[in-house]
Amino acid sequence: MPHRTVTPLRHGEEPTADPSSEPTYGLLGKDLAMFSEAGFDMQKIHLKRNAPIAQLYEDAIKYEGAVIADSGALINFSGKKTGRSPKDKRIVYEETSKDDVWWGAVNIQMDEHTFEINRERAIDYLNTRDNVYVFDGFAGWDPKYRIKVRVVTSRAYHALFMHNMLIRPTKKELDEFGTPDFTIYNAGQFPANRFTAGMTSQTSVEVNFKRHEMVILGTEYAGEMKKGIFSVMHYLQPVKFGNLSLHSSANEGPDGDVSLFFGLSGTGKTTLSADPSRALIGDDEHVWSDSGVFNIEGGCYAKCVGLDAEKEPDIYNAIRFGSILENVTYDYATREPNYEDTGITENTRCAYPINFINNAKIPCMTDHQPKNVIYLTCDAFGVLPPVSLLDEHQAQFWFLSGYTSKTPGTEDGIAEPTPTFSTCFGAPFIILHPSRYAAMLAQRMTAQGTKCWLINTGWIGGAFGKGKRCPLKYTRKIVDGIHSGQLAKANFSKSPIFNLSIPDAVEGVPSELLNPEWEDKEAFVAQNKKLADMFSKAFERYASECAPEVVAAGPKY
Numbered sequence: 001m002p003h004r005t006v007t008p009l010r011h012g013e014e015p016t017a018d019p020s021s022e023p024t025y026g027l028l029g030k031d032l033a034m035f036s037e038a039g040f041d042m043q044k045i046h047l048k049r050n051a052p053i054a055q056l057y058e059d060a061i062k063y064e065g066a067v068i069a070d071s072g073a074l075i076n077f078s079g080k081k082t083g084r085s086p087k088d089k090r091i092v093y094e095e096t097s098k099d100d101v102w103w104g105a106v107n108i109q110m111d112e113h114t115f116e117i118n119r120e121r122a123i124d125y126l127n128t129r130d131n132v133y134v135f136d137g138f139a140g141w142d143p144k145y146r147i148k149v150r151v152v153t154s155r156a157y158h159a160l161f162m163h164n165m166l167i168r169p170t171k172k173e174l175d176e177f178g179t180p181d182f183t184i185y186n187a188g189q190f191p192a193n194r195f196t197a198g199m200t201s202q203t204s205v206e207v208n209f210k211r212h213e214m215v216i217l218g219t220e221y222a223g224e225m226k227k228g229i230f231s232v233m234h235y236l237q238p239v240k241f242g243n244l245s246l247h248s249s250a251n252e253g254p255d256g257d258v259s260l261f262f263g264l265s266g267t268g269k270t271t272l273s274a275d276p277s278r279a280l281i282g283d284d285e286h287v288w289s290d291s292g293v294f295n296i297e298g299g300c301y302a303k304c305v306g307l308d309a310e311k312e313p314d315i316y317n318a319i320r321f322g323s324i325l326e327n328v329t330y331d332y333a334t335r336e337p338n339y340e341d342t343g344i345t346e347n348t349r350c351a352y353p354i355n356f357i358n359n360a361k362i363p364c365m366t367d368h369q370p371k372n373v374i375y376l377t378c379d380a381f382g383v384l385p386p387v388s389l390l391d392e393h394q395a396q397f398w399f400l401s402g403y404t405s406k407t408p409g410t411e412d413g414i415a416e417p418t419p420t421f422s423t424c425f426g427a428p429f430i431i432l433h434p435s436r437y438a439a440m441l442a443q444r445m446t447a448q449g450t451k452c453w454l455i456n457t458g459w460i461g462g463a464f465g466k467g468k469r470c471p472l473k474y475t476r477k478i479v480d481g482i483h484s485g486q487l488a489k490a491n492f493s494k495s496p497i498f499n500l501s502i503p504d505a506v507e508g509v510p511s512e513l514l515n516p517e518w519e520d521k522e523a524f525v526a527q528n529k530k531l532a533d534m535f536s537k538a539f540e541r542y543a544s545e546c547a548p549e550v551v552a553a554g555p556k557y
């Protein structure tokens with residue numbers, strides 16, 4: 001490609017006025033025809049494929065009201081929706097996947113015809129835009145199991161987000177990209193028609209495994225795209241390859257010991273996997289294959305609320321040119337992001353390419369099998385110990401339960417700690433019956449002799465309102481103790497009701513902190529029972545699918 005020098009522009013002049021010399025088109029012949037066949041008006045729309053970061057910045061600033069932060073990151077806003085919309089997510093009922101999908105509250109059915117209507121609505125909308133952005137990249141670092149993903153969107157910010165979150169192709173890979181394995185049509189700026197069959201709001205996020213497509217209407221929250229691809233992997237990896245997809249972060253120590261950190265949103269996957277003494281494989285979505293562990297993504301999507309340069313330096317320093325801050329407010333005079341402000345949402349985020357983390361392991365995969373699996377839970381009841389060791393049946397019980405608690409303030413209408421049981425630590429993303437993932441996990445952990453730990457990053461010394469959140473510095477020490485092998489050698493005592501094995505000492509952590517018991521012992525036991533009741537109720541729906549030992553590994557009283 002010959003270089004073209006652009007002379008200074010006059011006010012209002014477009015730098016890419018001549019589309020034939022647009023360096024980022026990169027689509028010719030068959031590749032271009034693919035867009036016409038999909039319904040795009042190629043005479044009219046200005047298609048920018050894998051555009052350079054700088055161009056996406058310019059467009060986001062010009063057309064979307066984005067601004068540049070003092071660090072060089074791009075600050076964007078997602079509009080009305082500032083989090084995912086699980087109630088508006090649907091899976092198309094069709095013959096190729098219908099027998100594998102776990103239909104119900106998590107995977108809501110959509111018929112094929114309605115998908116066609118929404119797909120056409122999305123493409124019609126995109127055809128009305130002057131600029132349409134395409135990002136072609138990969139999901140999955142292991143070349144054996146990766147898929148080619150195409151994102152088509154009307155917002156430069158969405159293209160940059162997926163540039164950061166997918167695996168970026170080399171020039172050669174882009175030239176030879178060919179037909180994608182999966183395509184996202186993101187028309188999130190445009191609403192779904194509420195009178196279309198099955199629509200309950202103006203938001204619709206829908207996945208069609210037969211067409212290998214996803215359509216987004218009525219939400220501009222960028223996380224929908226990332227978690228949409230995760231859902232695709234939760235189907236493809238087990239069904240096509242026999243691999244286990246995981247809502248977890250992963251890192252590797254200097255001796256090649258791999259840890260997986262499972263946990264629901266906000267429990268600490270990103271925070272705890274960023275560890276200066278270990279190489280980061282990834283912060284949110286992985287696959288445990290026959291040959292090891294690989295990251296699905298090319299980037300991280302970190303929570304920004306209360307972000308502190310001293311407590312989380314790796315994440316703080318990753319926020320620079322190329323990173324996207326989402327729904328973070330800023331000081332108008334200095335362009336400094338205000339991480340304390342939750343005025344727009346608690347769920348402020350930053351998306352950055354994983355290579356912005358100093359000790360990222362690139363390529364983001366390992367041929368070592370996990371030595372430690374850590375379940376993260378943020379317990380607002382103040383019942384669970386900061387760390388405990390689970391036996392193999394408890395490991396399955398806690399995985400299927402997927403417990404954490406939401407705390408007041410995070411969501412509207414949450415007045416007291418609200419337990420959430422999100423199976424496989426990620427119910428909104430799973431496609432198959434949870435017992436299929438649980439069985440694969442158990443089989444792998446047993447085969448590898450993997451140890452399973454439960455870490456409570458939530459309240460200790462009392463429930464929410466009385467106790468305090470376990471200080472991050474102590475949780476980090478606990479994680480260090482797991483990695484050094486020190487914790488496995490500790491003496492353990494059993495907790496009441498939940499029967500968890502609690503170590504008596506962890507280097508750098510005050511011993512009294514390790515035992516969750518409150519001064520008021522009666523109140524502590526009552527609180528244990530309250531939570532245990534919730535566990536038992538939540539587990540009812542899985543009980544018939546698991547071995548009696550797994551059911552028996554739950555709380556007893």
Ligand SMILES: Nc1ncnc2c1ncn2[C@@H]1O[C@H](COP(=O)(O)OP(=O)(O)OP(=O)(O)O)[C@@H](O)[C@H]1O
Pocket residue numbers: 263264265266267268269270271272283284301302303305306457458469470471472473475
């Ligand atoms: N003891 C602790 N351990 C871990 N995180 C803590 C602790 N105390 C407070 N935090 C805070 O909790 C939050 C954990 O969020 P994190 O981004 O790691 O969640 P996540 O599991 O990656 O969620 P998601 O899947 O939504 O990305 C951070 O804001 C972190 O600063």
Ligand SMILES: O=C([O-])CC(=O)C(=O)O
Pocket residue numbers: 083084223224227264265284301
């Ligand atoms: O998907 C999102 O919006 C953020 C995330 O990682 C999660 O909720 O697990």
Ligand SMILES: [Ca+2]
Pocket residue numbers: 269270283284301302303
């Ligand atoms: Ca995260």
Ligand SMILES: [Mn+2]
Pocket residue numbers: 247265284
């Ligand atoms: Mn996540």
